[in-house]
Amino acid sequence: MQEVRISSFSELHEVLESLKTRQMTIFRGQKDASWPILTSVGRAEPYQDVTLEYMESRLLQLFKETALPHTTFLPKNDWEWLALGQHHGLPTRLLDWTYNPLAATYFAVESETEADSAVYTFWGGRTMNPDKDPDPLSITSVVRYRPVHITSRITAQGGLFTAHHSPECPFEHKSVLKITISNSCRLDIKKTLYKYGISRRTLFPGLDGLSADLHWLEAKMH
Numbered sequence: 001m002q003e004v005r006i007s008s009f010s011e012l013h014e015v016l017e018s019l020k021t022r023q024m025t026i027f028r029g030q031k032d033a034s035w036p037i038l039t040s041v042g043r044a045e046p047y048q049d050v051t052l053e054y055m056e057s058r059l060l061q062l063f064k065e066t067a068l069p070h071t072t073f074l075p076k077n078d079w080e081w082l083a084l085g086q087h088h089g090l091p092t093r094l095l096d097w098t099y100n101p102l103a104a105t106y107f108a109v110e111s112e113t114e115a116d117s118a119v120y121t122f123w124g125g126r127t128m129n130p131d132k133d134p135d136p137l138s139i140t141s142v143v144r145y146r147p148v149h150i151t152s153r154i155t156a157q158g159g160l161f162t163a164h165h166s167p168e169c170p171f172e173h174k175s176v177l178k179i180t181i182s183n184s185c186r187l188d189i190k191k192t193l194y195k196y197g198i199s200r201r202t203l204f205p206g207l208d209g210l211s212a213d214l215h216w217l218e219a220k221m222h
Contacts, residue, residue: 001172001173001174001176001177001178002176002177002178003177003178003179003180004177004178004179004180005179005180005182006179006180006181006182006185007181007182007184007185008185008188008189009185009188009189009192009193012105012119012179012181012189015179016101019121019123019177022123023123024123025121025122025123026097026098026099026121026122026123026144026160026162027097027098027099027100027101027103027104027105027119027120027121027122028095028096028097028098028104028107028119028120028122029103029104029105029106029107029108029109029117029118029119029120030107030108030117030118030119030120031107031108031110031111031113031115031117032113032115032116032117032118033115033116033117033118033178033180033181034115034116035118036170036171037095037120037170037171037172037176038169038170038171039091039092039093039094039095039164039167039168039171040086040089040090040091040092040094041055041056041059041091041092041093041167041168042093042164042167042168042169042170043091044091052167052168053137056091056092056093056137056167057137059085059090059091060078060081060082060085060090060092060137063081063084063085063090064081067084067085071084073150073151075150077130077134078130078134078135078136078137079128079130079134079136079145079147080130080147080148080150082094082136082163083145083147083150083154083161084150086161087150087151087153087154092167093136093137093163093164093165093167094145094161094162094163094164095161095162095163095164095171096159096161097122097144097159097160097161097162098157098158098159098160099158099160100157100158101119101121102193102196102198103157103158103198103203104119104120105119105181105189105193105198106190106193106198106199106203108181108186109181109186109187109189109190109193110190110200113183113186114183115183116180116181116182116183117180117181117183117186118178118179118180118181119178119179119181120176120177120178120179121176121177121179122162122173122175122176122177123175124142124173124174124175124176125141125142125143125144125162125173126141126143126144127143127144127145127146128143128144128145128163130145136163139163139164139165140165141165142162142163142164142165142171142173143162143163144160144161144162144163145160145161145162145163146160146161147159147160147161152205153203153204153205156202156203156204156205157203199213199216200212200213200216201213
């Protein structure tokens with residue numbers, strides 16, 4: 001994995017500009033640069049000595065059986081069920097990415113931390129077709145999955161997923177570039193992103209995002 005370190009928004013912009021010839025680049029922000037790129041089900045602890053594969057399959061099945069009263073969206077296949085579960089905190093083999101590098105940067109610098117943060121870029125992997133690969137738990141390589149309009153947040157964030165055939169293993173790929181953001185510039189970058197219209201309000205449409213934005217602005221002014 002290649003790595004570059006930045007300490008200002010202008011340096012971030014230079015790195016992103018250098019990637020513009022790489023078609024279909026996607027981005028992922030992480031609060032702590034020391035964290036591995038790991039799926040939520042890969043971080044989970046299997047219960048009662050069952051395998052990770054069984055736990056993952058069972059969680060998806062239980063989610064499908066009990067989620068309908070709580071959603072207005074009716075998934076048409078297991079990929080859509082998995083994406084819906086991922087969006088609402090179900091441990092899955094999916095990882096969240098975005099086509100918008102500024103959105104990924106926001107997710108990296110949004111919350112306070114004493115650590116450096118990171119934005120990962122990735123331009124590999126095929127985009128899977130649910131009609132040809134109907135079972136997301138049977139994939140044999142890392143693939144991209146572009147969901148339908150499951151929620152307004154995914155649309156606002158330019159969101160998509162990668163699905164991982166070995167979800168317990170940290171994701172590494174020769175085409176991944178890690179942009180490490182120095183802790184000292186995280187707040188300045190967040191303020192710049194706000195000027196560019198990238199904030200909780202725009203990435204999380206609704207009253208929750210609006211309230212979080214107003215709370216941050218009020219604190220920033222004092």
